[in-house]
Amino acid sequence: xxxxxxxxxxxxxDNEQRAVALATRGPVCVIAGAGTGKTRAITHRIxxxxxxxxxxxxxxxxxxxxARAAGEMRMRLRSLGVPAVSARTxxxxxxxxxxxxxxQVFGGRTPDLITSKTSFITEAIKRAExxxxxxxxxxxxxxxxxxxxxxxxxSEVAPVDYLTELGKRTVKPRLNAEQMAxxxxxxxxxxxxxxxxxxxxxxxxxxxxxxxxxxxxxxxQDQYRYFTVDEYQDISPLQQRLxxxxxxxxxxxxxxxxxxxxxxxxxxxxxxxxxxFTQRFPEAExxxxxxxxxxxxxxxxxxNAVLRKAQMGQELVALNDxxxxxxxxxxxxxxxxxxxxxxxITQLISQGTAPQEIAVLARTNGQLNSVERAMNAAKVPxxxxxxxxxxxxxxxxxxxxxxxxASVIPVEGVSWLDExxxxxxxxxxxxxxxxxxxxxxxxxxxxxxxGFSPKNLRxxxxxxxxxxxxxxxxxxxxxTLATLHAAKGLEWERVFLMGVSEGLxxxxxxxxxxxxxxxxxxxxxxxxxxxxxxxDLHMSYRGKPxxxxxEAGLV
Numbered sequence: 001x002x003x004x005x006x007x008x009x010x011x012x013x014d015n016e017q018r019a020v021a022l023a024t025r026g027p028v029c030v031i032a033g034a035g036t037g038k039t040r041a042i043t044h045r046i047x048x049x050x051x052x053x054x055x056x057x058x059x060x061x062x063x064x065x066x067a068r069a070a071g072e073m074r075m076r077l078r079s080l081g082v083p084a085v086s087a088r089t090x091x092x093x094x095x096x097x098x099x100x101x102x103x104q105v106f107g108g109r110t111p112d113l114i115t116s117k118t119s120f121i122t123e124a125i126k127r128a129e130x131x132x133x134x135x136x137x138x139x140x141x142x143x144x145x146x147x148x149x150x151x152x153x154x155s156e157v158a159p160v161d162y163l164t165e166l167g168k169r170t171v172k173p174r175l176n177a178e179q180m181a182x183x184x185x186x187x188x189x190x191x192x193x194x195x196x197x198x199x200x201x202x203x204x205x206x207x208x209x210x211x212x213x214x215x216x217x218x219x220x221q222d223q224y225r226y227f228t229v230d231e232y233q234d235i236s237p238l239q240q241r242l243x244x245x246x247x248x249x250x251x252x253x254x255x256x257x258x259x260x261x262x263x264x265x266x267x268x269x270x271x272x273x274x275x276x277f278t279q280r281f282p283e284a285e286x287x288x289x290x291x292x293x294x295x296x297x298x299x300x301x302x303x304n305a306v307l308r309k310a311q312m313g314q315e316l317v318a319l320n321d322x323x324x325x326x327x328x329x330x331x332x333x334x335x336x337x338x339x340x341x342x343x344x345i346t347q348l349i350s351q352g353t354a355p356q357e358i359a360v361l362a363r364t365n366g367q368l369n370s371v372e373r374a375m376n377a378a379k380v381p382x383x384x385x386x387x388x389x390x391x392x393x394x395x396x397x398x399x400x401x402x403x404x405x406a407s408v409i410p411v412e413g414v415s416w417l418d419e420x421x422x423x424x425x426x427x428x429x430x431x432x433x434x435x436x437x438x439x440x441x442x443x444x445x446x447x448x449x450x451g452f453s454p455k456n457l458r459x460x461x462x463x464x465x466x467x468x469x470x471x472x473x474x475x476x477x478x479x480t481l482a483t484l485h486a487a488k489g490l491e492w493e494r495v496f497l498m499g500v501s502e503g504l505x506x507x508x509x510x511x512x513x514x515x516x517x518x519x520x521x522x523x524x525x526x527x528x529x530x531x532x533x534x535x536d537l538h539m540s541y542r543g544k545p546x547x548x549x550x551e552a553g554l555v
Contacts, residue, residue: 005051005081009044009048009051010044012040012044013041014037014291016289017037017044017289019287020041020042020044020045020287021041021045021048022048023254023285024049024052024054024055025252026226026227026251026254026281026284027253027255027281027284027285028253028255028284028285028287029254029274029277029284029285029286029287030256030257031258031259031274031287031289032256032257032258032288032289033258033260033290033292033314033315033316034258034260034261034295034303034316035294035316036290036293037291038230038256038289039072039230041256041289042062042230043076043077044080045228045254046080046226046228047077047082050085055226056225057085058084058085059223059224059225059226060082060225060227060228061086061093061224061226061228062085062228062230063089063090063093063227063229063230064087064088064090064230064231065090065230065234066489067089067092067472068472068489069231069489070087070092073087074087086224090203090239090243091202094242095202095206097206097209097220098202098205098206098209101209105209105213105216111196111197112196112197113197113198113199113202114198115389115391116392117142117145117149117187117198118142118146120187120194121142121145121149121187122142123186123190124183124184124186124187124190125183125186128179128182128183128185128186130183133179134183139365140365140366143365144173145175145180147173147266147267148175148180149184149187150199150200150267150268151173151267153200154200154203154237155238156238156241159181159184159185162177162180162181162184163181173266200238203238206242207238207241207242207245210242210245217245217248224246225250226252227246227247227252227253227254228253228254228255228256229243231256231257231261231489232255232256232257232273232274233257233258233259233269233271233274234257234261234263234271235269235270235273235274236268236270237268237270238268240273255273255274255277257274259271259274259312260314260527261488262524263484263525263528264485265521266521288314290317291317291319292317292318292319293319293320294320294491294531294534295320295531295533295534295535296324296534296535297323298323298324299318299323299326299531299533299534299537300316300317300318302530302554303316303527303531305553306526306551306552309523309552312520320534323536324535326530326537326538326539326554327538328539328545328549328554328555329539329540330541330545330555331541332542334367334542335370337499337540337541338370338371338374338498339374341498342375344496344538345380345479345496346378348494353494354493355477355478356475356476356477356480356492357492357493357494358479358480358494358495358496359479359480359481359492359494359495360481360482360495361482361487361532362481362483362484362497363483363499364504365483367498367499367504368384368481368482371498372481382434382478383434383476383479383481384480384481385480385481385482385490390435390438390473391473393435395436396435396436399423399424399427399436400461400468403423403457403460403461403464404461406423407458407460416447416455416456417444417447420440420443420457421440424439424440434478438473438475438476439464441474441476441477442463442474443460446460480492484525484528484529487528487529487532488528490532492533493533493535494537494538495532495537496539497529497530497533497538497539498540499541500526500541500548500549501541501542501544502543502544503544504541505522505526505546505548506518506519506523506547506548526548
């Protein structure tokens with residue numbers, strides 16, 4: 001490419017981001033605060049390196065933690081003229097390699113991939129003879145067990161070692177340890193019997209395959225020579241082992257992360273690999289992004305105060321226009337708190353705020369369930385963003401099954417949209433209607449798109465199947481409800497952060513132990529919540545205010 005093209009790539013960057021783009025040879029470590037434009041910096045780095053012929057874009061692997069982030073990265077790289085770059089989640093990259101090499105290395109049929117652990121955990125509870133003690137109908141319990149299994153596997157803890165390793169953990173699970181050990185053992189047995197593998201198995205098997213098979217290792221390391229790893233503070237030991245296998249003895253790696261946003265320790269994530277990067281690579285170039293482009297100075301000031309109290313992370317400098325100071329409201333109970341939030345949201349929307357620019361964030365899924373019920377009663381449209389994969393939800397899977405059947409023999413004389421509405425009607429009466437509503441909204445958008453052709457259920461189904469593969473759920477122009485964990489990486493104009501109460505944030509089971517590591521994790525979670533807001537941040541609590549509000553001087 002021409003020198004002019006290379007210079008154009010650099011033009012839209014600030015000085016800190018430009019330093020990242022110019023650091024074209026690894027190892028590079030970018031410490032990027034919330035809203036500092038890290039995705040812009042690392043995609044421009046790849047594009048600039050390709051423009052000056054330092055990197056072959058066909059041999060670049062850009063790794064992210066969510067399919068949404070990978071999709072955004074691909075879109076940006078295409079717009080920068082480097083569509084050949086592979087931008088994938090770590091799991092997706094591993095799965096592609098494992099599937100390709102399976103016949104050669106393992107032989108036989110590739111095991112079925114489990115996208116949801118629920119049915120296997122249910123069977124494991126039965127086999128462990130714990131149905132009298134553990135409720136197989138509790139979604140929260142299933143979610144907790146699945147998270148604990150995922151922690152064990154990405155931390156490379158086998159069922160036989162679970163109880164021993166549990167004693168070394170700083171953040172303790174809410175589950176009974178002996179029961180969990182039995183369920184974990186039974187889960188692995190059920191999975192093996194059914195010839196199935198989960199996402200953690202994909203990482204384990206791919207890592208072992210590259211480490212032990214020289215021919216595979218040489219082909220993979222020839223295919224990918226330049227690596228970028230986003231959200232590096234949330235890498236697990238198993239993921240780091242896989243990255244090591246991909247990288248080999250080379251040093252062409254750029255990692256990007258923020259220690260202040262480490263919020264997945266319960267799932268095996270650890271900032272140790274980010275914090276010790278320069279010990280592994282003493283010659284690494286370290287670049288800090290400190291200019292915040294997302295939030296007002298008032299919100300940024302509060303975020304800095306939260307970090308400063310615990311001496312963690314780096315403070316940000318906000319360049320945006322000034323706005324209102326973050327507000328704090330006290331309520332007597334949860335129902336009055338939710339009523340106050342819904343009243344404010346209704347008022348904002350009536351005054352012209354776009355509903356999709358409003359979010360309600362909470363520490364737990366249980367809090368969101370209460371908000372959902374109140375939103376339904378008040379007839380305020382909403383959608384839920386949580387860690388559950390959208391296309392794995394029972395209502396969504398059942399609806400897709402019905403659409404597949406209907407697409408085989410169209411109903412004569414009925415428009416495809418009307419037919420879809422009829423198919424969806426039975427699903428729009430339950431507690432969780434937002435998933436089906438999002439699928440209908442997508443259908444209306446596609447019907448208005450001239451590029452969507454032919455307009456029928458089959459082409460709609462093809463669009464959905466593609467989104468299933470990419471884990472790219474549809475969204476609606478409505479208010480978002482999300483846990484703080486699920487809100488990571490997202491942003492809204494106006495954010496209502498509820499339940500900032502002692503016992504909820506920090507959460508009881510993490511705060512009562514007095515364990516500083518647990519408290520720090522909760523503080524980082526609070527920081528993530530604050531920094532999702534661009535213009536307005538409204539916090540509320542009932543009972544005793546959170547120590548974090550007191551530390552920031554807000555109560």
